[in-house]
Amino acid sequence: MTSKHKSAFTLLELVLVLSLLGILLSFGIPQFSHYTQNACIKKLQLQVLNLKLTLKAQKQQNLATDWNALYQNLDLKPSTCYFEKQKNGFIANDNGRKAYFVLKNLILECQHTKSARLHNGESLCDIF
Template identity: 60%
Template sequence: MSFKSAFSLLELVLTLLLLGILLSFGIPNIFNYNKSVCNKALQLQILNLKIALKNELKTNQTINIESLYKHLDMSKSSCYFEKQKGGFIGINEDKKVFFKLKNNILECEHTKSSKLHNSESFCDIF
């Protein structure tokens, strides 16, 4: 008589339960990580734009905002910039922030959709 080793039903249920618990903590962190990466990408592009703006101010008295757009990712995705009249909008999925050039200074304006989960504005990270 030979016995075959196998998992009991209790072992399988406990394994699936533990796996479910671990995934319930891990999946939201993946989504938050993606939003954080997008925020960092937008911040880096704004920093590059500010540096280009500063360099252009050294050489010219007037700024052409169109020439600064080359520093921004304008291709539509979940994380990109979009041209608007008088400036541009940074978009991170459902969060939007509006930037405009006023007196040769790049300003961030608060919008209704720019509130973060901790009641700060999306402008605060820029």
């Protein structure tokens, strides 16, 4: 004679596991959000640095500013972290916060905007 004894989790065990999972996720999700935001800013900084190096090389060779060559350094695909073209410059877009860059006298300048404020009061221009 065989016994049909099924093993299963008790309600208490399920509640405890779900509670612990909820507590762990409540700490993990904000950290992940902070990580992705920092990654976006680092990506924008690196691309602006590459653009500045290309601009400097053009300047040293006494070449006219070639915007097509400069734009090759930037991620122009619309997403949460990308650049947009504008006349004589570009716009850095970090999750809706924008910093406007213009070229004046062969110098790249960042223009401060209210929408470009970071959580600590700095502007996006301050990190470039």
